[in-house]
Amino acid sequence: MMLELFLLLASALFAIGVYGALSQQTVVMVMMGLELMVNGVIVAAAAFWYFLAPAAPDGQVLVLVVIAAMTVDMAMGFAVVTLLFRARDADMTDMAAELKR
């Protein structure tokens, strides 16, 4: 039963993160949404490790990888925002639309 509870927490965090990433206009707020999604992934990985296969370390390693992915997301995100801001004075996703081309 506890596995389901943990996974429900993970899905809730992930869904809130998706909402943030889709609805926010500012790049930094979009990144907050991404972080929340990754937060949900951490919960899910830890719960899978504990409730399904605690003897194998894979779940724990996955949590470490996810934390590393999060730091990469932060660093690159801020670097790109800084560059965008310097180049265009833009901090909104809609204003950086020419990146689509």
Place this chain on the structure above:
Amino acid sequence: MQIALFCVLAVVAVVSGAAVFVVDSMARATYALALSFVAVGASLLLLDLAYLGVVTILMMVMEMAIMAVFMIMFMMNPAGLMPMSMLHNRRGAPAISGGIFLALGALVLLVPWPERRGTVPADPTRAVGEAIMGSKMLVMIGVSAVLFTTIVAALVLATSRGRYGDDEPAGYGHGESHGPHNGHGGGHDAHAGHGGHGGHGTHAAPPAAEGSGT
């Protein structure tokens, strides 16, 4: 007891996670996210993951402390003293995220999860340490390469002198977009009040970039 503790932590994590997109003040939004991470880290402690739980708290509080600096640097109205809406995709976003939650929740409840295989090792910290120094070493080597690349790439992108250092006059290479093809000008004018708030004057260089001066 465990379930009660978990429920408290889960409610804290979800409520503070939702608060991120509700509150006006950027400082509050950032630290609401930090609180959400702390609650998640504490719930990992319930799963016998002492090391990973504490490390999650460590990493995320640190990240959010830095995040707050960037939030306030780049957002208009950082303190939330003049409430304004900065949303788009107003109908799609709640629908999509609600749908995702329902789908994931249905999966969680409907999938017949397999039986637990094995037991928790006596010292999970030692188990993960031995894994990344043994059978899972390749994963960590990959992560280290990615992290190193990230450091270099982030510095190159963010440094004020551009990727060519002092050889490139400031603003060169970005300047073209200000001139002829001002396709995004409309968006620009719409935010004419943009320069008004205090944060924008101070974005000289991110802290990480300062150390790279030669």
Place this chain on the structure above:
Amino acid sequence: MTVTGAPMWAVVPAAAVLLVMALAAAVLDAVFDTAAAGGGGTAVHGRRWSRPLVEVARLMRQRGRTTVEPDRLLWRIGTAGPLVAALLMAAVVPVGGTVVADLPVGIVWFNAVDVTLWAAVWLAGWGPNSVYPLIGGYRFVAQALGYELPLMFALTAPAVAAGSLSVGEVVRAQQGLWFAVWMPVAFVVFLGAVAALGVWGPFSSPVGRDAAGGVLAEAAGVDRLLLLTGRYALLAAGSGMAVALFLGGGAGPWLPGWAWSLLKTLAVLAALVALRRRLPVLRPERIVRLGWLVALPAVLLQLLVVSAVVVAKG
């Protein structure tokens, strides 16, 4: 010496000991403060050693300050943060053979709690919606970038040598030879980081006079008392951790273990307090430069030496 966890009620005496240590640091600081002794005017009453007590009484009666549009919630969190962090740190510091919380990952716990200071001090600066505290908060985050990584690797060295993240195990591994003897660089870096946690000495620009007191500028009454107590308590908790990690914990002849722990902690604390006026205040960017270009390589080399010794010993 083996370290075991204490029952729940030990939280109260541990907190009391930490506060007494903080007071001792404040008294020592006042005794060393020869500059203010001469021309203090009416502000300085009585003997120097009693000045912290007078100050406590004064701050307890003083009215708190309000500013325009403060973020009260975050301000409160930031004000209480340093003291709470010090208490949480002290929970994993063994006194003699007992420790409040015998965590298997005590060292990581200490590190995680010291990282929450980034948030706490910045929030204490952000909360009042006033210029100088904000400057102080940003200065703290900037210098935290400088001292945090050396601190992390300085914490790693004893853990590697002891083969455990538990503070009790680290104490036990120092039977015969204190870690301070054969990892002096890590010890010195750790002491420096403790000073930085307490916004102390060379690291005191976040509360510097050039910013009208920085984070402390708008704090009055009980708020100020909490922040100042938190500062001294952080120094005390950090000194206790230095004793446990590098100075053999409660090991020593004749006296019982708890007495040695407390004596050593007081000695480290006294050294930190005494050094305060002998060193110049450094600007945050200098601290980052020093931290990343001097302290970080040095402590990494130290870690290499420690690892080589551990591998050689088998």
